[in-house]
Amino acid sequence: MPSLYQQIQAGKLWDFHGGVHPPTRKAQTAQKPIAVLPLPDRLYIPLRQHIGVAGNVLVSIGQRVLKGQALTSADNSMAVPVHAPTSGTIVTVGDHTSAHPSALPENTITLAPDGLDEWREQYPLNLATSDNSSLLERIQLSGIAGMGGAGFPAHLKAGLTQPVDYLIINAVECEPYISADDALIQEGAITIVKGIDILCKLLSPKAVLIGIEDDKPAASAALKAACSQREHYYVRDLPTKYPSGGEKQLIQLLTNKEVPAGRRPIDIGIVMLNVGTAFAIAQAVLDDHPLLSRVVTVTGETLSQPQNVLALIGTPVSDLLNFCGYQHKQPYKVIMGGPMMGFTLPDLTVPITKTTNCILAPSKHELPPAAEEQDCIRCSACADVCPASLLPQQLLWYSKAKDPVKLDEYNLFDCIECGACAYVCPSEIPLVQYYRVAKAEIREQQRESVKAEQAKARFEARNARLEREKQQRMARNQRLAQAREQAQQTGSNSNAVAEALARIKAKQTEQNSVPADREQVLAERAAKKQQARAYQAEKAASEPHAESEPAPVAQDEARQEQPAADEPASAKSAAVAAAIARAKARKAAQLQAEQQDKVVEAEQTKQPEATEPASEQATTDPRKAAIAAAIARAKAKKQADSEKP
């Protein structure tokens, strides 16, 4: 039995369950050269075009920017910047209709091109002499996010440190109509392979598998020619079937492996990037040409010249359509993306983003509007085509019944929303829509229960803290009592009692009749307080990240040590004790801060690698952060506790 690697080398392909064969309709665009779109009047550049967080805006209204200049900064690992696609002036920074199914307004920079197309200075890197971190930094700063549609920041995938067996380059492009990757490969296969070289340097995989559907012979031949000098690069022609370009499906096709539920491809030694991303990486590294434009298929029967165009990021959809001869007698619908997974646009001012691969303006006859939904007849046509081997009819049933337990049991969250089920459903049930709603509702519920849990955790933490403080007070009192006893015992035993009495008397008289002494005590106390305050300030300054929780702990200790100063006889020892306590508190706080940083860091590195859809990412982030903070707090507290004697 040959090993998996040998089988892969021998060119063996596997299959995935289900799949459909919708008419591909790619011929009308795939064979034409990529046209370059003229400069539009305005560019609308959304700040966030990837999965993750938006960078901070670096430019101000009225400022002139050069082509390739970063408009936002990437100040954390989940951010990638956006750039000025051409030189011009910043007009506004504000809301604009987003290129997202929700069509919600999104923070967007509007740029008025000046027509000069003037570049900033460029610093190409030499692959042979650059180290990995500078390559990764370049990829991040060039704003590269997965161009196949998901928009996952490329530097996070390229920077994975786990061992990689297979680097898979996704050139499948299984959605009907879309031929953007096809055209890009035909014209830029050499650059793509250079991009793959860079990825290989970063990831050192055993082999590179390039998957492409067999309905793109020209592109496949171009890739094979470009890879001919590379020993472990394998171009694999896959039978045309939707959705073989899905991440999990392609992995199954090429390696017969399945990504375990809830895990990521890297967990089985696989990293997958899109060809467009590889192309962009090569441009960024070797030419210092950040991600400013992309190939977009503009197609549909309402266009007189359907074709692939090279469009600047931020170009409004209307510019692309008009360039391709858009004739609308009565406006029907315009889809961003393909017919299977794309979304309809609310209007045509929506800009092209880094992930836009297709603008589809079909005629009514071409993609007829959905007929009235009929009852599910349980024919299981949907189950037969589901690439995730789900039972869509059962999911439909439980989605309608709003039964989250059953939905979970039937693995709703393994649905990749490919639309194959709805495509074949004879009753024309918009199944995917039902699943989206059900998923959103479940996420909402989860968010709420997390909130409740957090509140509970906070309450319990508070109770625990109060209890702890009480214990500490008691322990301290005991300690002091013991110390007094010891002092008494070490003193001359015979007149211990008399002495004690004398001391008490002396104290009474001190308090009543010796204001000078009292002043001294007060001054001392004030000085101590000041010390504590200064320390607090210092600590706060040194720990900008720390939550507000640690401070009270330190404060408590300082405060608790202070009463010791009330006893003038032990003023000195009290001061020493206070100093010790301070040191301890500081150490605890430091540990706490360190630990917190660690946890937060861990969370942060974990987040970016998750390969869930954008919406999910976005919605879970604050939650995860909150959980992380809670965990960190709890841990820090525990640590602080154990630090105390």
Place this chain on the structure above:
Amino acid sequence: MSFKITSSPHNRISRSTSEIMLLVVVACIPGIVVQAMLFGYGVLVQLLLAIATAWLAEAMVMRLRNKAALIRLKDNSALLTAVLLAIAIPPYAPWWLIVIGTLFAIVIVKQLYGGLGNNLFNPAMAAYVMLLIAYPLQMTQWLPSVSLQPESLNLFDAVCAVFTQYSCSGFSISQLQTGIDGVSMATPLDTIRTDLAAGKTLTESLQQPIFYGIAGAGWLWVNLAYLAGGLALIKLRVIGWRIPVAVLGSLFAISLLSWLAAADTNPSPLLQLFSGATMLAAFFIATDPVSASTTNKGRIVYGVFIGLMIFIIRKYGGYPDGVAFAVLLANMAVPLIDYYTRPRTYGHKAKGAGK
């Protein structure tokens, strides 16, 4: 300019539920024609009655449930139920029998369960069983094939017979049911069971004129016609192959075994396959998507279950054919079958029941 937002996918395969149902009805036509030729035109009258009743009933219930009637009628599911019931009952059964049966199928079995897709039982078969229990006499009034009928009935006779139980020339159904030799004849399967119960051997039983041919006069042809229609449905991918193959395969296997073990008391596998409603059941009734299992493995289990039950009920039951009971019993087992035959989801390890 603004557009209406619609949900992906934006394209769909063109075959609709209405077409699927209609294709199934169309595939019944060869069988119906053969049935009409060999057993008289009564079946056509029953068909008309059943379809009219089904449409009226469906429309009425939709009115009551405040739902659009037309789109529901257009799905053709009521039509299919009516057709299946009409060809399953004796062709000269009185008119009210089919009306009651169809009403029961549509209103009680289908709509009271929540309408198309929600019914646990196959409506046609549930109605058939109800009629069989409530009106055993009328439900067993099968005439022998035309060649054995003393009087040949034309279309008018058929109408008269269904509505009045007398042919235009005044013969009663029971008279018609009596063969040329004066012996009352039921269906071949019925005859075998009665004879075996009376102590005759199978060979003796098969001497009778009703067993002309392999599976009883006429029945072979009817079954062949349904087989042809069913194969066409598989070819057109209207139905899957799993259920029919499982039903016929299991029925064949067990009857072969029993026949080899005791040929004198067990009908041959061929007689089992081509007599009664075997083919109709395998291709048209068991494959009803609503009441059948929905998983691929489940469909095999479901089909095998039906095949075995047909055999057992034919051999030990008290009714002429076991098809309807077998299908209903299997319907009841469907939720269980489905639950234990769930496919393994991508990326998940555990199979079957739990998580």
